[in-house]
Amino acid sequence: MGTALLTDRYELTMLQAALADGTADRHCVFEVFTRRLPSWRRYGVLAGTGRVLELLADFRFDAEELEWLGRERVVDSATLEFLAGYRFTGDIRGYAEGEVFFPSSPVMVVEGTFAEAVLLETLILSVLNYDSAVASAASRMTSAAAGRPCLEMGSRRAHEQAAVAAARAAAVAGFAGTSNLEAGRRYGLRTIGTAAHAFTLLHDDEEQAFAAQVASAGPGTTLLVDTYDVTRGVERAVAIAGTGLGAVRLDSGDLGVLAQEVRGQLDSLGATSTRITVTSDLDEYAIASLAASPVDSYGVGTKLVTGSGAPTCGMVYKLVAREGASGTLEPVAKASTSKTSVGGRKSAARLLDASGRAVAEVLLNGSDLDGIDPASLDPAGASLRPLHTTLATGGVVEERWTGSGGVLTAAARHAASREELPRGARRLSTGDVAIPTMSRDLH
């Protein structure tokens, strides 16, 4: 299926007017950034970049779509003709997927004619806003889990295709597996899951259900032990699977107390290597509160796929510079009071202190970091890590950011970038963003 109609109507009506008055060919720079983070977040996590690039390849208006646009009189025939031949031929650069971001970070920059760049607005924002919302929440969860595996199980609480993207975004932020099969197939993610309460209830009693599951999946499986009574469930689980039982899952009740009891019971039964996995409306705070409990892994659903309180990122796609009547590129910005943005083509870098710790997000005028004298940086010994990388050139996408390889690269980028942040950045409580954003030499 093509992706070109996943677009707001006004992108096409603007195109029509611009084609008619000749401004459609003006060279433009559009920037994606967010104005603020949720009050309880110290950093955001960029995700979806690889998906944007994958979807760009299918951003074509096919005959059926053009026919519909014409029949509905969305645009005139000159515009339909333009759309029929539409291919994005511009350049896209931006933060590498998985990178952390802050207010005003130019996470993606699209350059091309107005005509070709304006059409991408809706699709780019849809992808980055959702995927980054999930990754930003996921990063706090993997951080709170402090090395214990987090498993994504939220498919049923998100739109069926958003669920696939959520599984991918969670992987970018360090999740170890997903329940979503399509995400497994599409992005090479590890898939997980054994049984629901329905499986136990299907059988005449819990013994029969456990026996059937162990017979089918082997004793290394995870048995869900809370359908009737947890203590009886654990007893039956070990009786049937033996002390080599892989894991038990707890999906209700006071998980901290229960995990403690179940751990004691498992150990007393000799099942000392049987793991305990917990699921049940977990979020980053619940995960943190279980840090001292004998829990081996966390299954997270609803709160992950809905961004744990921030289901979208508020990223915008703003024209920051365009060719004027004179033919030169000029910075532009909306002047209204509450939604200011900074015009001009920018580059970005992370200012690191001598020990490699992030100190500030630096936005620089122009498109590269040339001409910055390291000695001019404060604090002494500081360096700038460039944040913009090439994503597409002349409309041709760099494949290294896409597919399952792209997800692995993004996960590595996220781990490194998070590690670089000041220690306080991983606190869960409300507070300031981890590092300030500074503008240098901007118009």
Next chain:
Amino acid sequence: MGTALLTDRYELTMLQAALADGTADRHCVFEVFTRRLPSWRRYGVLAGTGRVLELLADFRFDAEELEWLGRERVVDSATLEFLAGYRFTGDIRGYAEGEVFFPSSPVMVVEGTFAEAVLLETLILSVLNYDSAVASAASRMTSAAAGRPCLEMGSRRAHEQAAVAAARAAAVAGFAGTSNLEAGRRYGLRTIGTAAHAFTLLHDDEEQAFAAQVASAGPGTTLLVDTYDVTRGVERAVAIAGTGLGAVRLDSGDLGVLAQEVRGQLDSLGATSTRITVTSDLDEYAIASLAASPVDSYGVGTKLVTGSGAPTCGMVYKLVAREGASGTLEPVAKASTSKTSVGGRKSAARLLDASGRAVAEVLLNGSDLDGIDPASLDPAGASLRPLHTTLATGGVVEERWTGSGGVLTAAARHAASREELPRGARRLSTGDVAIPTMSRDLH
């Protein structure tokens, strides 16, 4: 693209174990319901039913998918063989799309063998949870708008395919149009939108931008007047388009104050029929607060597509009855403390008083309303409106619920059901659900 892999892995591992021990053929009744509503909601709105039925047609495991499942050892070869021939042949009934619901309302009931019914869990919940979250928020917005049109503009703040579903769900709850072109094409929705700030900034000045837009779209267009200065913007808009200007859009600032000023200005310029549309992080509360302002329509984005504080519905898909060893259907339910559900196959009806006003949600044991003596109902003169309708029989979907016709039917159903609720149901503040849910004659 097929939809069968939009599924949690455990559905398949349960299937494998059930196929092996013979329980896969047991006749099962799965029920979709939610345990609670958000504290500030008095009713929920069911949406997505038509989409579930559309997606069911593509729920097939194709060769490539089977190959992947085999290669990844998700299931064994006997299960792969079952999946290769999989077609849902059971029955689905439920609330009509657009119907309001309450805690425990059995909004969808799937009956079939365990094997065929369990596989649909993830997809059904994904669709109903997201679409109903959006429709439930949308209904409060159209209610607060009190007849003024609400327009959906949230595509950029949701996953790119979720955005299409959101536009559809908003239409179910009374929205008058959407910015999303694919939603327009797929479901016959009216699409809207004229220009963004980028279009004004693209031009050398606001006059040129307005002139280009009016030349392209005619004076009946909507001009966005807040890129620089609203008062100058309105002045220019009328100077260029004439007093026949269709509308002006305000996208920032204190919209109530601004709308008042702009209305006065438009009237003084003779543009008395030019409408004012407002957009800018609106939700149901902001819409309600503008009730006394001269606003003609509301464009809603972020808060709509993210469910205005409740981005998912918490609907679950629970086994409530299944054929036991004896071959008879027996009610089942999980017994753990915090997540109880009521077992047994149920039917549902809305109890209406003599004036036709909703009084209670009644869950009845069994699958129909036969044998209820009207004289036994309280209050006197009350009647029961059955809530379950047939959605699919023997795997064959009833087409009347799908496509653009299904959306129109659902919108009509929603309007009628909302009208039937007690007056207090439309308050926006925190409080009890509009009507209680009662169980009659349940096991």
